Amino acid sequence: MPEIFIDNKRYEYEKPGKVLQFMLDNGLDLPFFCYHPSLSIPANCRQCMVKAGMPVFDREKGTFETDENGDRVIRFFPKLMTACSLDLADGIVVHTHHTDDLVKQAQADNLEFILINHPLDCPICDQAGECPLQILTYKYGPEGSRFEHKKVHKPKAIQLGPRVILDAERCINCTRCVRFTDEISKSYQLSIISRGDKNYPMTANDQEFDDPYSLNTVDICPVGALTSADFRFRARVWEMNQTPSIDMSNGKGCSTWLWTRDNMVLRVTPRFNEEVNDHWMPDAGRLAYRKFNENRISRPHMRPDETEQVRTSWNNARLTLLEELEKVSPADILVIGSPHASVEDNYALRTCFSRLGVSKFLFVPHIESGSGDGFLITDDQAPNANGVRSLGFEETEGKALAKLIETKKPRLIAILDDDLIGRTDLTREHFSEAWTVVWGTNHNDTTQAADLVIPVTTAAEHAASYVNVDGRIQRTVPAKETMYTNRRLNLEMSMGRLDHYGTKFDNWVTDANRVDCIPAWEFLIRLEDDGAASGWESSRQIMEEIAKAFPAYREVSYDRMDEENGIQLKLEQDSEVKTA
Amino acid sequence: MSNNWKSYKPLLIPAIPDLHEISVYEKNNGYQALKKILKDRKTWSPANVVNEVKTANIRGRGGAGFNAGLKWSFMPEPDGEPRYLACNGDESEPGTFKDRKIFEFNPHQFIEGAIIAAYAMHVEVIYVYIRGEYRPFVQKLQKAIDQAYDKGYLGKKILGSDFSVEMHTHMGAGAYICGEESSLMESLEGKRGYPRVKPPFPAQRGLWGRPTTINNIETLANVPLVMNHGSDWYLEIGPSTHPGPVLYGISGHVNRPGVYEYPAGMNIMTLINEVAGGVRGGKKLKALIPGGSSTPPLRADMLEGVTMDADSLREAGSMMGTAGMVVLDEDTDIVELVWRISHFYDHESCGQCTPCREGTGWLEKTLRKMKDGNGEMRDLDLLLAICYRMEGRTICALADAAAWPVRYSIDRFRDEFEKKCKKTVYAVA
Secondary structure, eight states: OOEEEETTEEEEOSSOOBHHHHHHHTTOOOOOSSOOTTSOOOOOSOOSEEEEEEEOEETTTTEEOBOTTSOBOEEEOSSOEEGGGOBOOTTEEEEOTTTOHHHHHHHHHHHHHHHHTSOOOGGGOTTTTSOHHHHHHHHHOOSSOOOOSOOOOOOOSEEOSSSEEEOGGGOOOOOHHHHIIIIISOOOOOEEESOGGGOEEEOSTTOOOOOTTTHHHHHHOSSSSEEETTTTTTOOGGGSEEEEEEOOSSTTOOEEEEEEETTEEEEEEEOOBTTTTBTOOOHHHHHTTHHHHSSBOOSOEEOSSSSOOEEOOHHHHHHHHHHHHHHSOGGGEEEEOOTTSOHHHHHHHHHHHHHTTOOOEEEOOOBOTTOOOSSSOOSBOSSOHHHHHHTTOEEOOHHHHHHHHHHHOOSEEEEOSOOHHHHSSOOGGGGTTSEEEEEESBOOHHHHHOSEEEEBOOTTTSOOEEEOTTSEEEEOOOOSOBTTOOTTTOTTSOOOHHHHHOOGGGOOOOGGGOBOOBOHHHHHHTTSTTSOSSOOOSHHHHHHHHHHHOGGGTTOOHHHHHHHTSEEOOOOGGGOOOOO | OGGGGGGOOOSSSOSOTTTTSHHHHHHTTTTHHHHHHHHOTTTTOHHHHHHHHHHHTOBOTTTTOOBHHHHHHTSOOOOSSOOEEEEEEOOOSTTOOOHHHHHHHOHHHHHHHHHHHHHHTTOOEEEEEEOGGGHHHHHHHHHHHHHHHHHTSSBSSGGGSSOOBEEEEEEOOSOGGGGSHHHHHHHHTTSOOOOOOSSSOTTTSOGGGSOEEEEEHHHHHHHHHHHHHOHHHHHTSSOTTSOSEEEEEEEESBSSOEEEEEESSOBHHHIIIIISOSBGGGOOEEEEEOSSTTSOOEEGGGOTTOBSSHHHHHHHTSOOTTOEEEEEETTOOHHHHHHHHHHHHHHHOOSOSHHHHHHHHHHHHHHHHHHTTOEEHHHHHHHHHHHHHHTTOSSSSHHHHHHHHHHHHHHHSHHHHHHHEEOOOOOOO
């Protein structure tokens, strides 16, 4: 197998590639700014300089030339090479800052150059704390600067587009953002303008940077030059907890990080997942975090008569629903599952109402034809259409559902978290002759029309699985507390710096932001006569049951989903929603 | 060779009226080399043309001085897909103004040379990249190209053979960096003029990812001479290590600045004193920049016996560059001059690589401070440190070009720099 020597240590490589990526794969450190594994390699930051050389091959003998000690004679390249663009070659010898003083010096020199025109406004910069320039300067940078002149001034706080703001002075011209729009989102909206130390990325005259993936440039920006208009000045990164999750805003289910503080989700960033979204995610999914914080239903709501909804206790809500269920025969109950709710919740709904004798379960996929782009935005607006379908829910359309209610006149309608009035052909009138119960996360037209509203947790508050348009099942992890969960007791919740080290004066939890809600399945098991027929204590157990009951879910478990970043299900061909 | 320079008859820009008209050029042995090649394709197979040019050792006139025929031989075997020849007429280095004379007075010789080069490398499309400021010369060249098309020297099936070639002109938008071969290609492709990382070299992956060769205008204008008279004849002109006629662009403090054509290897003092009429106002010579602003300046006392060819200049401590000689008299303020050169590179750095983007600006600011009389002794060390940190650490050679004049000027005129600096270090009494 071909070999490479890095800092006098031998490594073997299989596939051709570049030295920098090889070093990163092997956990070796080397500073860099412009390189990104998913983008082209411009080698323009000049930070990943290494000394490299090839062994001298003696063609006549057919062996490598050796010196008197029997070591290979190495012919070094006359100049330092950038590791990011240096090809792996059999026998290549690389010296990094660990073994070569010139390389160490070159890396410090380069950082000194980068910093001479950098404003060094870290205390007010959003990137501080997660800034490669800051980190690498501490690690590899010079002691101080010898630059005694006025720095170059460039435009600041320019609204490049609706979601991205540019501070040109902080820009180090790595061109990652430009390459992203050229190579990944293909909107070609950004370009470097001007020349020399005056250049910075910009859109064409009078053009907006309204790329649906524009916020990815904020993630890959190695400094605080591009910041999110939404997240700007909202929080310090070291005060937030970072929890792995998935995107709920469309059918692709991009892997994400939820960033929380004070039990509020403050931003969503993509999490690397080779199988789904690589390093990227659409802007819409990032801005969907508001749903986790705002307009939440807290405590059950019910409508005693034809008046306004009022808040009620959980016990009252449960008893009221049981009473109403007793009044009707199973044939008069219409149960509608939700592509917006998890596999577990839909399964619990189905199990619970099956016991009552209901045999027909419907759901309405949330498709907006033409909104997909074939990349990470799908026509499907819901994260779990395939999941609901695979559990045996019958697919229907808004119009057909309206007609069904008009003709069959069910006496009780149960709807799992889905704004059917808001997004389909249903109107309030369809609920007028039936008693309606809705499990909902946020107030919307449907919950307002209901007779009983059960507040349920969002993807940011519960552990649950979702099956994306390609049939891949992935799960969420609770990121924020509800009234009934506790970060310290629930070991699954991520612990941030303040959880570990904060005192009670650090104000990292305020009760105001805890929503009085529970997962839908937790309410559904309370409806059982004996209280614990299903015996579920966690969504993990529900998934174990599903895995036994449904062939498509065989071998699915939370542990495996965590380890493999989601599992590809073998769903029947005809039940798959095609990506746009 | 330099003794008989007085009897030398110009070959690149001969004194023939209206030579830019194709009829005049044809009367003066024009397009004969092309006809000769196309008439006898057996003797003059593309490989043989490359060999002939390689033997003639035409050293690239764009600054690097690389053997043009050798460069041509790097082109891979044709595979039926497009290949390109890009002619570099972007000359924007301060002190260089020679290619414009070819566009102005003898464009057909360049066109003929380019066609022969295209033939030798199986190229069917030639791009001529000309700096945007040369609008009148572009018009002249375009007229000449149109004439060549009319006469059948360009276009489909040239002179009845199966060899076809198209020639397009492309104007730059005023960027010095686009004279660097890889950013020239980026610019031709319609992109921002950022130099490319090498390898891959242009002959492997050039314009639109296809094999491409980039030659200077003057280099290509030499090709018909070699093909007409043979490489042996060509090697006789000037030193054999750097043969051929050279357009010396002499500017600065001389009585008769201008472009003069003489053999390579001319004695520098002869060029200054006899060709260019001596230093203006009878003053003493202080320094010479031999080949455009990026070449290290030479002190007057370093010029003894130095001739204008790559080897002699390297020995003297500089480079041939583009042979754009800038003559500086005794009144020249070297600090001001070096600042002006740095100012140019600061303005022209494309900003792609960190050391060049930031280093050129730092040099400029420090030199400005120094020329304004606010310099300090430690700034000299700082300037040298910046130069060392810029050299050899970037994608293209602009950082080197910006660093050399500063480094060598401080090296060679340190007393003048020190005079401009405040004495911040005092001897302990």
